[in-house]
Amino acid sequence: MKKILLLSSFFLFMTAFSLVLLLSLKENRNIRDLFSEKVHFTRSTTDTFHTWNDQRWEVRERFKLGRGYLLSQQIEHTPGSVKIKLNHQTADGGEIRTRNTFQYGQFEAAIKVAHAPGSITGFFLYAPPDLHHEIDIEIFNEPESKALFTIYQDGRVAKQQEYTLPFDPTEEFHDYRMDILPEETRFLIDGKVVQSWEGNFSSSPMQLMINSWYPSWLDIQGPALSATVINKVSYKQMKKPTGMEKE
Template identity: 40%
Template sequence: MMKKVLLFIISITVLCFTGCHSNNENLVIKSFHHPNGVYFCREKVNSEINILNPMKNEKEVWVEFKIKDNLGNLIDSSIQKEMIPSGKEENVVIDWTIPVDFKSGSYKTDLIAWDQSPENSDAKKIAESVDKEGILVFETQDNFDELDGNVWLVSEGNLGRSELKSENVTLNNGLLSIEMPQNTLNGGEIYSKELKDYGAFETRMKLPDAPSSITGFFLYKAPDYFYEIDIELYNQPDGTLMFTTYSDGEKKNVYVGNLGFDPTNDFHDYRIEYKENQVAFYVDNIFVKSWSDGFPKEGMYLMINCWYPKWLDGEKPKENQYLLVDWVRF
């Protein structure tokens, strides 16, 4: 009988010990609010954690903000201490300013509430939220209010079946317009004045309806087949697209797919994310394809063009057709 009583007392003691956590265990995390959408360098990013303190005493809580790249690598973080008044529900705001030299691209955020500073080895998480949507960060966006000669240059020359003419590149009501004139195989092209390093490059475009021609949004540097990362869109309603990378003098990767919509009917977003260990492609912010090797690893020019390649039939359009570009950001 004595053994049974003793065992019962020991059981209660163990249960009490394992159930007694930090003095913050009764804080209630009501909700997390992650930042979403598009941001630019120097801009402030706001996150919130809604915390309820139902206890009679003011309680301390530490909140942490983490930002990670699309491969899960930690890029930056911030930590702050908050005091939650007794019987109060508080929205704890976490501010993080994007550094001026931050690399453009897509990022995910984590929000964590701790019972003490997470720099302490015995700190315990009260709650954590990992964002699934993420944010996009860019350095700048060109809305083509003008064709800035310090940013863009216009090509003159031959490409495939086409003669690229500067006269086909104009601005129209805040849109960059590249004309594909009727009864010709001519086109047009712009390219960045400066080489572009790793980062994200995105544009919003409406394609011309000119079968047997393509629109390119890509990174390139001479010579051919050494430095190139392409989004190539067929200028036709069926939505055919192709992603390609070139390095070391040859084609390394190619993907042919379908957009699932008519790109000549409306504007859509197309993005390249170029990192040292990955190149990824997105359409309307939806991931499509990535490669972890087989692409160049040095600066290239950002380019946009409309032209008729020799590997397509070269059908001359019966009416003038136009590539319309709303904006480009990088």
């Protein structure tokens, strides 16, 4: 009798597991996400830029990067979006960044990148010094494009991988996401995991940043035909394990 009960329980478990797996595939979800849902996050902060929140965001005033500068005048806010304009003649771009810092969490942005070959759009976390604390998604600002995922740690490139985009990122908005956890870092595009690395790659709180600029390792190929547009950014931090929260 016990053997029959055990076999029945095992059969019910396998049936339930198969059903969950089939549903996850139907919804185009990565099975790893199902098990990562045990990770607890703080309530999501979402900014759709209907107004500019000066307590949450700041604009880089002037900073030398690549072939030109990141300048405040290259940032334009209109209700519902932030534009980062590019100037191919001066090679100037712009950058916005959060005032708060984050170590572990989930970070996502809806971005339509500029049509400006020779430049890139970055969605990333960073803390000085250079090459020590940085986790990047960089999209090449051109119709036939690719994304570059990079993790900098301890003064060097710890991980890097290119991914060919199956769409034109200059035409429509797409969702770019980073899940930064103590045991793994994942990169997702439109909800699909496209790159992941196991290990702890975050050792310091970092600012969340979005920029468009002209790297010195790319050749400028004409005028920028459009700006990078951001219409949503959301983020939530990983909660500390039970017992570690402050009273």
